[in-house]
Amino acid sequence: MIDDESIRAAVARAAAGDEVAFARIVAAHHDDMTRVAFVVCGDVELAQEAVQVAWQKAWAKLDSIRAADRLRPWLVSIAANEARQLIRSRNRRWLREAPMEGDEQTEPRPGMDPASRAAQLDLANALAGLEPDDRTLIALRYAAGLTSDEIGRAIGMTGGGVRARLARLLTRLRKELHDDPIA
């Protein structure tokens, strides 16, 4: 993790065209952007493509960032938006199908027990049933850990509006995922 002062310095140098400084920002935020894009689009390759495009846009507009604490919300929201755009442009639905027996493409990750695998599939199916806007909220909140106010600034809503919408989504997901009311 790099501190705010280092981020400010890196942003200033990167905005002036310093690739090494930009690479420090990439190192700090690429994984978060990938997680967010994946939750929005449900496809690993599409998520990676979205993040690469997001970095291009971030490069072009980095000088618009004035406060270091705005950088991370800004970057992950660009990644989310690009993932949505890619789904739309390719007329694709967020879809994950249950793995077939012996299907090497959908083999669970090494070390993942069957119960965890099943839980992931349940979540994938639940996300697939949401609208892209709602998946974006879920991604920014639970994959990137943004506050309601940060999400609101990123997507043009009030913090209160974000909280109300998330509360409705939580109720829906808790029901679909058969999670206990209190974890």
Place this chain on the structure above:
Amino acid sequence: MTRSPDDQIDPYESRLTRRVGDFAEQAVRPVDPLAVAAAAHAGAQRRTLGGRLFGSTASMSRLGVVFAGALVAAAAFGVYLNAGGTANPGPSASGNAPDATPTEVAGPGGVACSAAQLTGEIVGWDGAAGHRIASLNLHNTGPGDCALPKLLRPALVDADGHALIVGALVSDTRTLTFQVGNAASTEVDMANYCGAAPTAELRIRLYLPDQTSFELSPHLDVPGTVDPPPCNGPNAAASIQIQAVNP
């Protein structure tokens, strides 16, 4: 690792954060941040140029018309060169030179060299007036002949792989045919490194147009210390430049 939001709406959020975090982790792959940065830089430049030429809804057909026009212009320029004209800077494209040296071609020629088939070593490290000049030997280990860019994008990196200085994007598209088993040479000139002390030993990384790269370490016989170029002034930019590759 996924972070938890610090303005909890519902106790269920912590559980959902773990579930979503575990789920999203499957998409994370290791990347080379410098390569991502370089690709972002190149992509942003293309977007800017594309936007200026065509606007945001540019069609590929319009791009094709411009590209075809550029080819016609390049062909006309070649006719001019063969008629005795000169081109600056750098060497001009050759015609059908009947010698055994690698062939220089303008633009893409043959199969592009991949980073996997290129190796090399630093065979000289000289200091001069605040600069360091690395002499490099490159090798094509196969499996086949390939088109090597005359100008490669250089970076000075330390033993941990951190880039200390990175060269500018290369727009020159000239290539030479690099035959299997052959060697080529070039020099990299570096100046004004004012960063933290790097981890020895230093290497030179060379980027191909697709932003893949290969690295060259000092050969055992390199005399002296392979050190970064001295800091000539922290307010001035560091620089690294490469000469055209010589067969």
